[in-house]
Amino acid sequence: MTTAETYVTAVYLVVLAVVLLYVVIYAFKMSRLEREVRELAELAAARRREPEPEPEQAPVG
Amino acid sequence: MTSYLSDVAVLARKDLLLELRSRDTVPAMLLFVVSALVVFHFALPSETAESDLAASGLLWVAILFTALLGLTRAFVAEREQGLIDALVLAPCDRSAIWLAKTVSVVCFLLVAEAFALPAFALFFSPVDGVTVAAVLLSNLGIAAVGSLLSAIAAASRTRELLLPLLFLPLAIPIVVGGVGASVAEEPGRFLGFLGLYDGIFAIISWASFEYVVTE
Amino acid sequence: MSTSLRNRPGPALAVAAAVLLVGAIALAFYWVPDDADQGFSQRIFYIHVPLAITAYACFFWAAWKALRLLWKADERYDLESYTAVHMGVMFGILTLVTGSIWARISWGVWWSWSERQLVLFLVLFLFYSAYFMLRYSVDPGPRRARMSAVYALFGVVLIPVSFLAIRLAEDFIHPVVFTQRGPQMAGSMFVVFCLSFAGCLALAGALYQTELAGKRLDVRLRELRRALA
DSSP, rough: OHHHHHHHHHHHHHHHHHHHHHHHHHHHHHHHHHHHHHHHHHHHHHHHHHHHOOOOOOOOO | OHHHHHHHHHHHHHHHHHHHHHOHHHHHHHHHHHHHHHHHHHHOHHHHHHHHHHHHHHEEEEEEEHHHHHHHTHHHHHHTTTHHHHHHSSSSOOOHHHHHHHHHHHHHHHHHHHHHHHHHHHHHHOOHHHHHHHHHHHHHHHHHHHHHHHHHTTTTSSGGHHHHHHHHHHHHHHHHHHHHHHHSOOTTHHHHHHHHHHHHHHHHHHHHHHHHHHO | TTHHHHEEEEEEEEHHHHHHHHHHHHHHHHSSSOOOTTTTOOOOOOOOHHHHHHHHHHHHHHHHHHHHHHOOOHHHHHHHHHHHHHHHHHHHHHHHHHHHHHHHHSOOSSOOTHHHHHHHHHHHHHHHHHHHHHHHHOOOSSHHHHHHHHHHHHHHHHHHHHHHHHHHHHHTTTTOOOSEEEEEEHHHHEEEEEEEHHHHHHHHHHHHHHHHHHHHHHHHHHHHHHHHO
């Protein structure tokens, strides 16, 4: 390949690389969001199962 | 209309009186601009120092950073005393606050430049009428944009850090206009450009100030 | 939740982007004739200029959403404006990098102050990077939304003013004489350019939709967490 061809290919590869990098970062973000959804769903389910715990009786006076 | 202008006058007068009594900001600006010019002398190799082109650029760098120094303090008093909330609640148009602040910043800049220009003429090269005109024209642009950005920065956590970041990209056209006017054979275009910048940014700063300052 | 309706443009845009861009790149490499002046290296034009125009489009879109926010005081527009600025900065960085490589191959230097577009993008990159600094240093809320919106509007005003400044500055910043970049495009070149441009816009749109959906989800999850905790 001539120098010109190398550079031109490099340009298009850089664009591809940046877009793919974005996709990778986004995949990580999505897995974090999924984890949060799971945690919140468990929290909500736990809330529904257990009644409100009795507040501790503390001696007054 | 007259009540708007009288609001502006009252607020500007407050700022100027405060500065006259406390003498916080302006002496610092004066000292800073002269120190900066001295640093520039040592920062340049001797051949370029003689050349008018390099030197005019330095004047503008010095003015910009001195302005930043003053602008960082612009809304500090209001913030510390909780005055911003009082002013915002007051029945005056919020943009009057911006206009008053712009007027007072212009005054501070004028005082600083009254020292900076002679110092520059002394240390580097003589200052001609066109340069003075450019400096005066740029004051409005710097003050207009700077007042708005200063209000934004004052509401942030990083205050003094944020203002230069916000201000410098917007100040690039001012530098181009100013240096161009000093250096080019036909300064008219550059002075016209400075006027255009002033007009455009003064209008949008005036219009958007109230969105920036209300809670 | 209406996100399902809003998400529908996403996949369609992504497919369109893929098809258009792959097609345009293939054509740019194999079909289009060499430029008479610059030879093979001119083919960078087919991605560099569409990226630049798309970046501008993102900034204008951000300013439009910012204006809507200030006008209607609807916080929904804040995330949209923010995402658009993010896209604009991404495409701006791509423009700078591709432009720099083009400068290297055309004139042997990695940066040229006489390339107006590049200099303009540098100034805009600095400006919009400060946008992110602004967002990170103000606590979330309607105030941050409004300040970001005002700043985004300033950005769009800065674009023509900066361009004018850069043109004026060329008078006293050692103008170097380089040949103009925009070729007199033959028909085939114009077709490829348009394809690439449409592809870049579609890409920006697809990324914008995904990012916006992600940000909205983030906000909702935070609210949910606050409600449950």
